Amino acid sequence: MGVFSKAVRKLGPLGGYGFARALCKKEPRILMYHRFASPSVKGWASPEYFEQQVRYIKKNYNPFSLVGLMQYQRDNGKMPNHAVIITVDDGYRDFYEYAFPILKKYDVPATLFVTTGFIAQDLWLWPDKITWLLKQSTSIPELSLGNFFLSGGSLEGSSYDKYWQRIVDYSLSLPDQEKHQFLADLASLLGHDLPSRIPAEYAPLTLDELKEMQNSGIEIGGHTVTHPSLGRVTESQAYDEILGCRDYLNEHLGYHERTFCYPNGQPSDFQQFLPRIVREAGFLGAVTAFPDSKGARDPYLMRRHVSGDNSFQFYKAVSGVELLGHKLRGAVRLSGNFEEFAGTEQPTKSL
Ligand SMILES: [Zn+2]
Numbered sequence: 331m332g333v334f335s336k337a338v339r340k341l342g343p344l345g346g347y348g349f350a351r352a353l354c355k356k357e358p359r360i361l362m363y364h365r366f367a368s369p370s371v372k373g374w375a376s377p378e379y380f381e382q383q384v385r386y387i388k389k390n391y392n393p394f395s396l397v398g399l400m401q402y403q404r405d406n407g408k409m410p411n412h413a414v415i416i417t418v419d420d421g422y423r424d425f426y427e428y429a430f431p432i433l434k435k436y437d438v439p440a441t442l443f444v445t446t447g448f449i450a451q452d453l454w455l456w457p458d459k460i461t462w463l464l465k466q467s468t469s470i471p472e473l474s475l476g477n478f479f480l481s482g483g484s485l486e487g488s489s490y491d492k493y494w495q496r497i498v499d500y501s502l503s504l505p506d507q508e509k510h511q512f513l514a515d516l517a518s519l520l521g522h523d524l525p526s527r528i529p530a531e532y533a534p535l536t537l538d539e540l541k542e543m544q545n546s547g548i549e550i551g552g553h554t555v556t557h558p559s560l561g562r563v564t565e566s567q568a569y570d571e572i573l574g575c576r577d578y579l580n581e582h583l584g585y586h587e588r589t590f591c592y593p594n595g596q597p598s599d600f601q602q603f604l605p606r607i608v609r610e611a612g613f614l615g616a617v618t619a620f621p622d623s624k625g626a627r628d629p630y631l632m633r634r635h636v637s638g639d640n641s642f643q644f645y646k647a648v649s650g651v652e653l654l655g656h657k658l659r660g661a662v663r664l665s666g667n668f669e670e671f672a673g674t675e676q677p678t679k680s681l
Contacts, residue, residue, distance in 0.1 A: 361635055379639060420553065444534075470485055537583070622656045
């Protein structure tokens, strides 16, 4: 537990969070959500819980969409005070069903990063394919696929999470084409044909829903065409993914200034040429999926804080306690090699 987390526990929530809020007045905090469900599922936000968070942000902070934040900074030469940005990744339909009505009710803007091939229903998101495959059985046989070995076992309870994570991690280590081949081979070894149509529980938003939300203050940002790890693609593939998603959004939703989100968003999903391509594509900024001491300092590598169903994590993220903890650890380290992405602590898994 970080020093500031300890301070919060000691001072009590109000004292600790208020202290952090004052210290972080000029530092926007960008929150990251993925999925919503009612009743709540582990790691996902329920509508009741999300409403509490949105109400709290509206009352105590200054909510922006990410593109709204970048426009404010461009127009005023500085960041707004107490800015908090709600961002949601991928483009699942549950956002429209559960989160959007709450954002509208409180008039709170947000940014939704969409994978455009998913919206076009040309593909479903590959981690969902792994989930779907594992959900077809209660156990998994011993598997050997290229360099990937898995001992067989039950898929009940926490073993399911371990198998899911092993397969996701291995997939992330592969170049994009090999990853798709691996998943196809995995499906055939497990004896299942992956449905070509996206199953309802993994369904994307429609263009009409995106248009309606865009007209109500939700920024629709870019998140590539096919959701590859951009750490495993060539420069020309990166251009296709980043410009392709920009062109799809502008063609179907009209030209708007937008921001971008790196899929998976961990240090290993990054290459040095990416911020330049994202900037050249006209996006006003871009976000990672982990927090560290740099916060929102680099507009094309702005850090994000996990949010979802854990209220302690939410208050730590929104108040700035988490950011201050990273700053303090960064300062104590006093290292000259605190380069971009180096020194990142315990990346949080996020797809
Ligand atoms: Zn994503």
